Amino acid sequence: MSRLQHFGWFLARGFGPHGWGHPYLDWNYRWTEPTLYQDAVRALEQAGFDLLIIEDAPSLGSAETIDLRVRQAFGGPKLDPLLLAPYLFAATRHLGVAPTVNPAAYLPYTAARQFATLQHLSGNRLGLNVVTDTGSARHFGAAPPLGHDAAYDRAEEWLGGIRDLWRSWPDDALIADPARGRYADGTRLEAVRHRGEHFAFDGPLNFVPFTDGEPVIVSPGGSGRGLGFAGHNSDIQLALAPLDESSIRAYRAKIHDAARAAGRRPEDVKVLFAIQPVLVSSPEEADRLVAASAHPDEATLRQIAERQSSDLETDLTALDLDAPLDTAVFGEHVSHGSIRRLVGAHAPDATLREILTAHARLGRLSDGSGFVGTAGELADRIEELGTWGNDGVLLWGDLHPVTVHRMLDELVPILRRRGILRAEYADGGLRANLRSF
Template sequence: MSRQQHFGWFLARGFGPHGWGHPYLDWNYRWTSPELYQDSVRTLEQAGFDLLIIEDAPSLGSPTTIDLRVRQAFGGPKLDPLLLAPYLFAATQHLGIAPTVNPAAYLPYTAARQFATLQHLSGHRLALNVVTDTGSARHFSAAPQLGHDAAYDRAEEWLGGVRDLWRSWPEEALIADPARGRYADGSRLAHTQHRGEYFDFDGPLNAIPFTDGEPVVVSPGGSGRGLGFAGANSDVQLALAPMNEASVRAYRARIRDAAIAAGRQPEDVTVLFAIQPVLVSSAEEADRLVAASHSPSDEKLAVIAEKQSSDLETDLTALDLDAPLDITVFGDHVSHGSIRRLVGDHGPDAPLRTILAGHARLGRLADGTGWVGTAGELADRIEEYGTWGNDGVLLWGDLHPVTVHRTLDELVPILRRRGILRSEYAGSLRANLRPF
């Protein structure tokens, strides 16, 4: 039997206008109502998925580039996924929900109390996707924006403080014995006092201990500092890496080494690689899609330019497709890494049309060049990942019911028959994420 793996769904565009720009908009779901998301999470739970991670960005970007972010709803608007979580918990019994949280947006005491509340209300199924995005800093304070490593320093102090507050109630402090007429022993509470570089606060927390562990911590960072943060602090790592054996094994080794360096066990961090499959009904259809993608129309390139303009906060749609891309059009607010991801392996004289066409180009699951293929071909690839010691995968997509069913209807039975996908849950989210 094949090696069982963990499965999650990554809602990469956050709690925003689902269906916009797609034919399935005419299903008449309202993206601001919970029913759309509740329908989808019921399906994910029926499928045996462990976790839903919901991306978020509190900011619409810099004032001069907001229109680029919202004109096609690529970068906003977005509502708060933390407030969506209770509706998703109410619709499910086992699925873990991981809204994205930014330490800059939550004071530690407020965060600890709100997250503790959701952990209890959900039956211990809360996870927190902790991000260190600094682009939203101006919304929370007039202080200068932190650099990359300093943002991780703040996140570590924040998370450590939140955990200290959760632990300010040891189990023996909660008595809850009607016969003795005693609910709690206040003398056993830890009077936490934190004076740090970024936060100052006192405890103890006005909450009660967890019965099935603290909320699961997810992290997405792929830099050396980000992997170090994951090794020291995270239970799940959202991994972005080429899906070949050497890359997967190397990435997992770096996470495990970081965990050991932090005094943890290597299996304490579950690594889930994000993949974005395009599933079709036949190999012939897959070949047709891939062939068509090698000669994209100007309309297709315009859509890609709109998306890239939103992500890069730079209007690519106003540039000449057939002229070389002058990277001086990107302001200081655009990271060099984002520019490299846009340009790829193309040289400085490559026209914008060629660069965008590279982002349009698809590849086949069957030969490992891309993600277009049948459900059986995707199952083959995931099964192969298991032979590399892989913990699991995150399927990347929106949370519209059409997308979820299109992806899972044929895939789930195949994975179950091969013994790759769970059929029963173990209990709390933390229990479900234990190594198989």
């Protein structure tokens, strides 16, 4: 029996040079202007998607890897997605937008006020994709970068402080009664005084209470500490896992256990699995692509190494392809999840060539070995996820109108006919849509 699932789009490149390296660059959109993104989000809203999540990395990385990050625009340049959000809200009425934010980059009081402003201006459609990247630390002060778990501790303190500020106005403090000539009761405001390990600030916040809940919190962490953060704080977990039944159920169980441990209900966290499909016109075309990927050439392996180097802030192209990959080459600031995704299920003595070759290989949607297939085959897989209790999926790709339409033009009608994709939105913004089923 088909069931409704939530759908989002993960803008993996961030607010960067969309179209670069693809033929559709010649559509002549300017990636630094809002029209490109506004055209794409209108299509996402027409399709019935709940939200757009925009990746970001404030830093161009270490001196050793800057050239790798910008050479093919894998990791930069990027503009600030928080400042893109108002243009996307102006182009839509229902779609949620979740820019990536880093606790190191925003003081809690400023963050609370800016995020609250966007929540009001958007009609309660703001989400915040909270990341704990520590590679950007040198841009925000002289303190040394935090370790993996300590960065999550800081994010926990940061978000808790922001929520305290948002809640410094009880509901009965805002009166707004012209007949009484009284706008607010200042005696009801709560004097927040935060003195923590990482932040110190006072309240109350200079804003007015939300009408339909606080901004939605998204988190992408896959480590034990990251899952614990999600269980305690998040409304959406951006999940990366093999899309077989045992892996899906095991991942969801970890998130649900973390939510219960934090005193929340499992259904308070929507788990959305990220999928990067390659949609083709026929099963025969899919088989051809998969077969061709089995033996990647040196240029393909180098391109994969450059892309991975950007994400991992480590120059893989300088390593011996035929020597075992020593994960000690990655600094403490590198995401544990990113390292695990690179290495996969390979043995500790696997060579870098073997690891990169595995990343080059494609698989078929029809047999569960990968994500190459037709729109109908992708719909089959998403429908199957629903039978395992899945909350929804995030389609992963550039936010270019060509990419969006190529992915959705055939897929959306199939999903709608099967009762998997919403045809109407709830009233009340992003949180209301997440709670509507």
